[in-house]
Amino acid sequence: DAKTTQPPSMDCAEGRAANLPCNHSTISGNEYVYWYRQIHSQGPQYIIHGLKNNETNEMASLIITEDRKSSTLILPHATLRDTAVYYCIVRGLGSSNYKLTFGKGTLLTVNP
Amino acid sequence: DAGVTQSPTHLIKTRGQQVTLRCSPKSGHDTVSWYQQALGQGPQFIFQYYEEEERQRGNFPDRFSGHQFPNYSSELNVNALLLGDSALYLCASSQHTEAFFGQGTRLTVV
Numbered sequence: 013d014a015k016t017t018q019p020p021s022m023d024c025a026e027g028r029a030a031n032l033p034c035n036h037s038t039i040s041g042n043e044y045v046y047w048y049r050q051i052h053s054q055g056p057q058y059i060i061h062g063l064k065n066n067e068t069n070e071m072a073s074l075i076i077t078e079d080r081k082s083s084t085l086i087l088p089h090a091t092l093r094d095t096a097v098y099y100c101i102v103r104g105l106g107s108s109n110y111k112l113t114f115g116k117g118t119l120l121t122v123n124p
Numbered sequence: 125d126a127g128v129t130q131s132p133t134h135l136i137k138t139r140g141q142q143v144t145l146r147c148s149p150k151s152g153h154d155t156v157s158w159y160q161q162a163l164g165q166g167p168q169f170i171f172q173y174y175e176e177e178e179r180q181r182g183n184f185p186d187r188f189s190g191h192q193f194p195n196y197s198s199e200l201n202v203n204a205l206l207l208g209d210s211a212l213y214l215c216a217s218s219q220h221t222e223a224f225f226g227q228g229t230r231l232t233v234v
Contacts, residue, residue: 046222053212054227054228055128055214055216055225055226055227055228056167056214056216056225057225058222058223058224058225061221061222097166099166105221110155110157110172110174110179110180111157111169111172111180111182112157112159112167112169112216112223113169114159114166114167114168115166116165116166117166
């Protein structure tokens with residue numbers, strides 16, 4: 013699986029949009045970008061995933077650049093409960109790519 | 125609809141002992157993966173079970189073993205516990221794409 017690079021920490025004001033970047037310059041054509049988050053002492057929570065088109069669901073939006081070498085997770089109106097570690101993961105769906113490879117993620121702190 | 129459930133939530137064991145952790149997958153999911161998360165680190169993949177067989181394994185010693193039952197639930201067994209095995213053990217279930225995680229079992233080895 014391709015390696016990802018994320019900033020170790022970010023701050024965001026409550027009610028503002030939080031934009032979390034991720035670099036995955038070695039991503040291959042059949043690899044998806046997944047985002048998970050982990051609130052302290054809880055299990056990781058699935059947020060969203062995409063291949064090359066932008067995706068949106070009730071939690072967030074995922075913007076993937078045209079060359080697929082980077083992406084941005086957008087939380088449109090951050091709340092205090094969005095404070096968590098956010099993990100960007102690249103994963104293929106082929107027969108040898110069942111695991112999720114977590115890095116250290118980005119600690120997002122939402123401030124009042 | 126119950127999500128992924130793990131038991132127990134917390135456990136304290138002595139070095140050298142053996143431990144069994146349990147996981148019930150989300151309804152409709154047939155694949156179970158186990159992860160180990162040390163303090164301050166991201167989760168590390170241990171192995172994945174599908175159709176009662178270990179399908180892929182991470183870089184963990186043979187002291188770590190598992191099992192999947194016909195109802196898709198799973199167990200993680202760790203033998204000869206070391207102090208370094210102290211961690212949060214996470215179970216994730218899936219059906220084709222995204223994985224859903226349980227709340228984990230916090231194992232402390234003393």
